Amino acid sequence: MPDLSAVKAALKAQEIETPSWGYGNSGTRFKVFAQPGVPRDPFEKLDDAAQVHAATGVAPLVSLHIPWDRVDDYAALAVHAKERGLRLGAINSNTFQDDAYRLGSVAHPDPRVRRKAVDHLLECVDIMDETGSRDLKLWFADGTNYPGQDDMTARQERLAEGLSEVYARLGADQRMVLEYKLFEPAFYATDVPDWGTSYAHCLRLGPKAKVVVDTGHHAPGTNIEFIVAFLLREGKLGAFDFNSRFYADDDLMVGAADPFQLFRILHEVAKNGGFEKERQVAFMLDQCHNIEAKIPAVIRSVMNVQEATAKALLVDLDALRAAQRAGDVLGANAVLMDAYNTDVRPLLREVREEQGLHPDPLAAYAATGWQDHVAATRVGGTQAGWGA
Ligand code: PSV
Ligand code: MN
Ligand code: MN
Numbered sequence: 508m509p510d511l512s513a514v515k516a517a518l519k520a521q522e523i524e525t526p527s528w529g530y531g532n533s534g535t536r537f538k539v540f541a542q543p544g545v546p547r548d549p550f551e552k553l554d555d556a557a558q559v560h561a562a563t564g565v566a567p568l569v570s571l572h573i574p575w576d577r578v579d580d581y582a583a584l585a586v587h588a589k590e591r592g593l594r595l596g597a598i599n600s601n602t603f604q605d606d607a608y609r610l611g612s613v614a615h616p617d618p619r620v621r622r623k624a625v626d627h628l629l630e631c632v633d634i635m636d637e638t639g640s641r642d643l644k645l646w647f648a649d650g651t652n653y654p655g656q657d658d659m660t661a662r663q664e665r666l667a668e669g670l671s672e673v674y675a676r677l678g679a680d681q682r683m684v685l686e687y688k689l690f691e692p693a694f695y696a697t698d699v700p701d702w703g704t705s706y707a708h709c710l711r712l713g714p715k716a717k718v719v720v721d722t723g724h725h726a727p728g729t730n731i732e733f734i735v736a737f738l739l740r741e742g743k744l745g746a747f748d749f750n751s752r753f754y755a756d757d758d759l760m761v762g763a764a765d766p767f768q769l770f771r772i773l774h775e776v777a778k779n780g781g782f783e784k785e786r787q788v789a790f791m792l793d794q795c796h797n798i799e800a801k802i803p804a805v806i807r808s809v810m811n812v813q814e815a816t817a818k819a820l821l822v823d824l825d826a827l828r829a830a831q832r833a834g835d836v837l838g839a840n841a842v843l844m845d846a847y848n849t850d851v852r853p854l855l856r857e858v859r860e861e862q863g864l865h866p867d868p869l870a871a872y873a874a875t876g877w878q879d880h881v882a883a884t885r886v887g888g889t890q891a892g893w894g895a
Contacts, residue, residue: 514820517782518858521816523809524568524596524791527576530555530802531891533795540797544881545888549576550587551881557591558802558877562868563809564859568596570644570791573631575601575892581637595638597684597746597791600631603648603692604892611649613669614662614698621669628673635681642746642789643673644719646686650693650700662698667708674712684745684789685709686719689726691756701725702734709743717745721793722761722772723752732771739779739786747772748793749812758795760804762811769811770847773819782816795891802878806868810855817851 530552532545546552553569560566569588578584581595588595602612602624610616612624631643649666651657674683687705690697699705702718709716718738722731738744751757751764762769775781781788790812796804823842830839856866865871 508823509821514817515854515858515861517820518813518817518855519564519862520784521565521782521813522568522790523563523566523812524570524789525556525559525566525805525809526570526572526599526791526793527552527556528572528891529792529794529796529805531575531889533891534797539890541888542801543888544878544883544885545801546881547885547888549578549584551885552576553584553588553591553593555802555881556805557593558872558875559805559809560592561875562806562865562872563813564862564864565813566805566809567592568594568789568791570597570599570793571595571634571638571640572599572892573601573627573634581634585638595640597642597644597789598631598635598638598640599644599646600628601892602627603646608648610657611662611698612647614647614649614666616657616661621665625669625672628669629676632673632676632678632681636678641680641682641787643677643681643683644686644746645670645673645683646688646719646721647699648692650690650695650697652694654695656695659696659698666698667711670708670712670716674716677715682715682717682745682787683712684717684719686721686724686748688721688724688756702738706738706741706743709745714742718743719746719748720744721748721750721756722768723748723750723756723758723793727754731768732775735772735781736775736779739775739781739788744781744786744788746789746791748791749808750792750794758793760794760796760799760808760811761792762808762815766811766815767847769815770818773812773815774822774843774846777816777819777822778824782820800878803869803872806872810868813855814851817854818846818849821849821851822846 556569607620685705687699705718749761751759827842859866
């Protein structure tokens with residue numbers, strides 16, 4: 508059986524990164540629903556993220572999205588974070604919300620548009636220098652809608668060229684993490700549609716380039732845990748963008764649609780050493796809370812990741828391997844299911860109490876009265892950036 512004190516130590520050491528845009532108003536392309544008290548600027552987004560960290564104890568990092576989180580003084584933003592026990596996490600680039608990018612950004616046929624896109628990515632690295640962020644997170648909406656619209660091979664070439672210019676600009680401790688997505692907004696051919704394409708580009712770029720697995724970016728039925736296991740084995744898993752989906756890129760709370768899938772993914776992470784700090788796998792959320800209260804939704808998401816992590820850490824690996832070696836199909840499956848079916852909520856309550864936290868993060872947050880406070884004091888909150 509796994510050593511319980513080691514499991515607890517791993518749970519206490521876990522760091523889950525929350526997205527600044529999860530705290531702002533968001534919606535679908537049909538409607539953005541405004542909620543009372545949402546942050547009006549990136550400083551206030553950090554104030555909300557601090558509530559999540561205070562309640563859970565495991566969410567000290569916040570990802571920023573540029574230009575949604577553009578400020579005059581990024582060093583001041585980093586100080587604001589530090590004063591609240593937070594650190595600024597990945598800088599997410601945005602090469603998809605400008606008229607110039609109608610036919611793509613780094614893979615655009617026009618070199619002037621490619622220049623603009625690469626300049627934005629370089630600006631993001633400048634921002635990383637100021638915020639102390641380690642990761643530049645890249646997601647490209649690039650692709651085509653119609654067969655024949657552009658040359659797919661030429662687009663790969665342009666993409667590679669842009670990426671290598673940005674890679675060369677990275678500092679010694681900085682990384683570039685490249686996200687893939689099957690479709691949307693491109694509906695025929697996306698330029699980075701799958702992990703293999705991202706992996707191939709990262710491999711050519713070098714050790715500072717790694718793949719991001721956004722759990723909402725695959726075809727239905729894709730075995731995401733296989734991808735995770737493969738990338739970990741190759742040392743190329745850079746980060747997760749956690750969220751859950753029923754149909755496409757739904758960006759719902761992680762663990763809401765398919766907690767068993769989340770467990771299977773985190774089992775591969777646990778088994779392959781992905782929770783070890785030296786492996787530098789970032790556990791980020793990439794979600795939008797369109798109809799539910801935002802801060803409690805982020806807290807719930809963090810708790811869902813913690814619960815799946817606890818179950819993954821409880822897998823009896825010795826018993827699992829013994830059953831696998833013996834070819835005991837049902838026995839091996841039973842070991843995994845035993846861990847998955849364990850109610851880890853009492854364990855997590857214990858862990859939180861040992862950390863001096865309230866055992867129930869949602870109750871702890873409700874008791875702060877923060878929601879009433881921000882609803883009364885913040886007028887005219889901003890939109891996250893989606894669904895305008
Ligand atoms: C694209 O769908 C994506 O997953 C990328 O990570 C973007 O930066 C993010 O969504 C914004 O929510
Ligand atoms: Mn994402
Ligand atoms: Mn997405």
